Amino acid sequence: MIYMTFTRGMVSALALVAGVGMAQAKTDIIVGMQLEPPHLDPTGGAAGAIDEVLYANVFEGLTRFGPDGSVNPGLAESWEISEDGTVYTFTLHDGVMFHDGTTMDGEDVKFSLDRARAEDSVNAQKALFAGITDVEVVDPLTVKVTLDAPNGAFLFNLAWGDAVIVAPESIDDIKTNPIGTGAFKFDNWVQGDRIEIGRNPDYWGEPAKLERATFKFISDPTAAFAAVMAEDVHAFLGFPAPENLPQFEADPRFQVLVGSTEGETILSTNNKQAPFDDVRVRKALAHAIDRQAIIDGAMFGYGTPIGTHFAPHHPDYVDLTANTAYDPELAKSLLAEAGFADGFTTTLKLPPPSYARRGGEIIAAQLRAVGIQTEISNLEWAQWLEQVFTGKDFGLTIVSHTEPMDIGIYANPDYYFQYDDADFQNLMEDLTAESDPEARSALLRQAQEKIAEDHVNGYLFQLAALRVANAKIVGLWENMPTQANDLTAVYWED
Amino acid sequence: MSAGVMMLRGALGNRSLVIGLVLSLVFVGAALVSFAWVPQDVGAMDIPNRMQPPSGAHLLGTDHFGRDILSMIMVGARTSIAVAVVAVVIGMGLGVPLGLAAAARRGSLIDEVIMRGNDLVFAFPSLLIAIMITAVFGPSAVNAIIAIGIFNIPVFARLTRGAALSLWTRDYVLAARVAGKGAVRISAEHILPNVTNLLIVQGTIQFSLGILAEAALSYVGLGAQPPIPSWGRMLADSQTMISLAPHMAIFPGMAILLTVLGLNLMGDGLRDLFDPRIRRARQ
């Protein structure tokens, strides 16, 4: 009897495996990711992994980022901006429903925006909503948002994952059971392992091509390599080990997509700590660094050198790398001029990603060559936040700033690298008030040049978006204009 | 024949001891030589020549930054040995007096507190505690030493207490007590010298365990920080390149394996040497 049940169980298990195997080739996908989201509320946490699973798939905002970083209509099908640029009137799509069957209307938009800007809000990007003074529901499909001053980036701000529309009915359980309006519904989360989403049959727009998608979390780079090689996952988005990519490129089973991200990887410098309060020392740093060696050594060649804090794929980018070409002799003479002919010793605190850990070792060797000794400490993120970001107890650190269009951080004198410059702050104020595209471009170029001239930080390279996928998968985003893995247009080729 | 010569002959006839001693000396020697000379500067990067397999120019090949692996292993031996030795010293320095005290006051409250304290330390998962310690104080070789050293304390305390308890019943100890010597003096003059052999053997074993523990800690990034080479971190660095450049994983791993093996063999050999009863029984 026991034997019987056992074999029957086995047979059905086998049938199940076979069935899944057949279906996978058509409408299922297993996507590998390095980091698991801590919870599933994009409006209540900074972890990029939350957006990487949910943005565009499960949750949508009034506007949304396209694959090229442009801001497109999302749940708002159109909008009007008042003459003075302070009142935005959004017209919502009709017939949009949340996954729990409730209707998405103006009340939900008001709820979401008010929640994000409320006093007790735990939104990680609360600053995006800072200018909103009032949200008014004109009728169920019309919402009027009033700002205290014109803000040229407002529509851009609303496209962020932190600004997606949520419903008051389902907000209490959002961290474990996210209910959005997207083309996929959240299905299941096996913590520590995977998240499953399925097609939303009642989607208001173009339905998803895939029936199911599974995000599998594999933090270890070796394991990630092995999982792709063994085809345990069909794609790995944000592949953590660039050294393995040539092996995938050589294998016809796979395609390797190398795109751009919004991640400016910089040698952050504590501008208020001696000797980095001297611009000559910071300039010496910039010339002591061989960007190409860092890109080759740490990223195995993947990454674009940058000379300022701006994404190279952006139309307003100015290539300033030539101004800080690798020149150790110049660096030495600059150090001597600043009174450090014999060099000095400083700290180099490195967060966990390999760009920082490997890049840090290379930079330490390059700085040693011009006489600067560094004491490296490898920190976890929590320690890094405590010591470097909050405590400002560091000389140098390496970090990739992955938020899109974040040059504004240089206008905040309390930001961890402590750059305090009135001219730059005025420049940013002008930018916020300006809505003419031409004039905005000019201001952005000026801002890039300003921070490059002041050598605020060492500008290293733009982080590449590295993805490996089965050769038959079509429709993955090439670049990462925001932290998102939009699967709505992905399908398998026959 | 003097006792010393007999001891020496015994040692040379003991295969484990000889092999263990040779292996251990190779690595200790490599560490010492590295202070004066290494084939190549371990700080010098040569990225175009990275991940080269072993060759005449680089006997054990190069790593992902083009550094010479042989030189890294030699310098890394210093870290491993230093961490493990200091951790043993901490364990002995605190554990032996605690064990002696517990034995001298057998059955008393002090004994009970020391032994329960020992049990308590043993009850904590050692690696997790080591991770906690580095989370509090930051990763460094010193904190790795502390983390490993703490767990050496109860090992030596328990061993010392056990051995000392049986010594306290010996005639010469009783005689010393009758002569009016205090517990501290008896422990120092009569008990300690007679547990030394045991401590040396256990010290060798804890030394080898310390090397393994240091490797594990620096493998998860909690040991000595770069640019100081360490065997565990070399393994961690090699992990994603294992299919491209297996030599990067094989040689540091072999270094750990051979050092630990050497120390263990030496410990076994020393035990046989110090305890002729076992040796005779084995022959």
Next chain:
Amino acid sequence: MLRYVLKRLVSLVISLAVASLVIFLAIEVVPGDPAAYMLGLNAQPDTLAALRDQLGLNGTIPARYLSWIGGMLTGDFGTSYTYRTPVADMIGERMWISLPLALYALSLSTLIAFPAGVWAASRRGSAVDMGVMGVTQLGVAIPNFWFAMLMVLVFAINLRWFSAGGFAGWEQGFLAGMKSLTLPAIALALPQASILTRVMRSSLLDTLSEDFIRTARAKGLTRRQVLWRHALRNAMIPVLTIIGMQFSFLLAGAIIIENVFFLPGLGRLVFQAISARDLIVVESVLMLLVFAVIVVNFAVDVAYAAVDPRLRGRR
């Protein structure tokens, strides 16, 4: 006997109380703010304060200690800061991997160590004995994470017999689950099997040299008969003690192997929780592990004392 048990019980309770205090205080001094970790680089001070309030991080230290202990006693392990799910559920889920993995590794190590130990002991001094002992020397000396890496290279990447890691899930069937635990279990079992073989061998040799064995031999039993009928049973006590110790070690000590094979087990839960400063998870799992070890030790002591009254005075 009753007095002994009571005395041990009192010291058990004191040990647990001290352990809980040590764990709580150690975790209190861990630097790093879970709220800052969760909200990232652009968080504003008022947002951080609001989140800290939500997480209950603003109480006084004694109050928080008492509420933690009170919760533990009633089976409420608190709610994870980052995952926002009950810690007890998370532990329960991870146990389904850690427990089978520990049992699997232990069975493997026992299955290897028993025959190997007996074989070596029964042919003491022979080439077989030397060979077995040599292999165990290697097994003890090999760093298990390195061994795991090499196994992944050979069996997962090159031969593709096993997946390189991860856990298939028991819902995929018993065999699929066991398959994903096989390489990790081997990596964990190798050093344990080596230690156990050595203990088995020396314990058997010790027993074989005792008087009652000589008597049995004198009565005309063959060496083999003596080994199987008398020596083995008597040699088991130290072996079982080691097995008991290894089990608790395997439960908590699999952390590095769980990382190499990215298994979502208990060890990795704590490892991740420490780096995310999800301190309530760290506290509760540590306390649970320590509790398990202390209680098992207590049970072993009492069991020994019941069998052998002489031991009561000794401890």
